[in-house]
Amino acid sequence: MSRRGLIGASAVGAGLLASAARAGEGATTLSKPCVISTWDFGIAANQAAWAVLSKGGRALDAVEAGARIPEQDLKNHSVGRAGYPDRDGHVSLDACIMDEQGNCGSVAALEHIAHPISVARRVMEKTPHVMLVGAGALQFALEQGFPREELLTDESRAAWEAWKKDAKYAPRANSENLDYRQTSGQLGTPGGAGNHDTIGMLALDAAGNISGACTTSGMAWKLRGRVGDSPIIGAGLYVDNEVGGATSTGVGEEVIRNVGSFLVVELMRQG
Template sequence: MLNRRRFLTLSSLSGLFPSLAFQPGSVAPAPLVISTWKQPKANAAAQAVLDRGGRALEAVEAGVRIPEADPNDTSVGYGGLPDRDGRVTLDACIMDEKGNAGSVTYLEKIMHPISVARAVMEKSPHVMLSGEGALAFALAQGFKKENLLTKSSEAAWREWLKTAKYKPIINIERHDTIGMLAMDSKGDLSGACTTSGLAYKMNGRVGDSPIIGAGLFVDNEIGGACATGLGELVMRTCGSFLVVELMRQGRSPQQACEEAALRIVKKQDYKEVQVGFLATNRQGEVGAYSIQPGFSYTVSRGGKTEVLEAKSFLGK
């Protein structure tokens, strides 16, 4: 706990250096938007919702819809690189301040899987729908089929077929995810995560992104966390749930992200893989940490947006 002198010192420093408010471990009032990787446009869309008094849930949905519809983003939604059979399959999940959650996996031909995930949460008795069932549900809710394989992504896939060598490239394909957390003016938290999965994955592969507790977890009493990177490693440790539970035990978001990453390092051959965690607590502190250097994240609050690089295990 901060004593009065230290609190006054930090307060005076933040006045001299406003960007300090964005560093892991800092404190600032709501509203707040944070997202994995360099996502100023996504954050801006989310922030616009918060600025007009909208819920954090509405903000994260609006935010991640931006990369979902971006044909130049090859790891999320439209334009995403396909699996090894040439199929663009999408995963997404969303979670609100009440602990409600919705998810879709292996969804094809729908531009915005995050909005389908929200519909699963609000208009079905289930948490997760997959494959043909998810598509049928989406169509019944009024979503339209679209071809998500762009010419450039198809060309890249056909070039890959010449060797069919599968090896995720650290920090190049951005490891299949945008995760976003938001806090609204009431102090309520929500989160969203959406992806087209690892490029040239096996047909049917589902990673951590649509799994509550792995790619995303929110507890409105404590905070929220999301993950990016090689999803198999995140699933094996229930990564985002772990981060939130560590915060419940008293760790700061930064400490919690670091411990979650170190648990992976202790059990896995980590030298050629990337996993990153991003978190916030109810006090507005932000934490971020990854195995490899190069994991960036975007923070928006107080009318300012910054893209920062997380500390990392191999970047010491």
């Protein structure tokens, strides 16, 4: 998608998120706190986030709590421990988180850790870095006390074995979302061929501060080591406490090319 096309496709969501961020200024009827996220499984994620926000909790805590819900959902093959593997059978996870002060952390190509969003927060709070990847991210997670786990579930392994029969080593667009809806009984049908199932989440707390989180297992059957937009600040997620926030779900390569989330926030800044 071109930059112009991305701008057009983002207009409605950008307006909503900008309105949420400006709610305290009386610009809209939206009230604080509030939370928004992507896809059907965002409903349960929002409930977890709202449990934090409704008690006066911080938006950063809310988005982490919310993102952890699909990460642990064994029916969700696009986020967290039950995610579909790469073409060689390895489950690798990506996530990032960002708070109202511009602090951010992320992990990419992280294996054997079920909650990458929480590791991303530790990167933000415990290191001078923004992103850790691969073996280094795993080493850091283990040092921080996160348990090492086998993430390839029996169901995901079966799907991988079935996919290998055709020996077509190319990611299949939207496969995770289709499978999730069929097995979970969620309403609706998948969107366009370019849609995938990263969960992006933005929350505004009672103090008027915004934070965001984004977490995914990436494209099913991807090349090992492939990383999309989800853990990249400015691509998969960006928040600005004065303007609002944006998060992305889709084909990561296209969002990276456009620095999509940052672009949307900058458009909101310009009015």
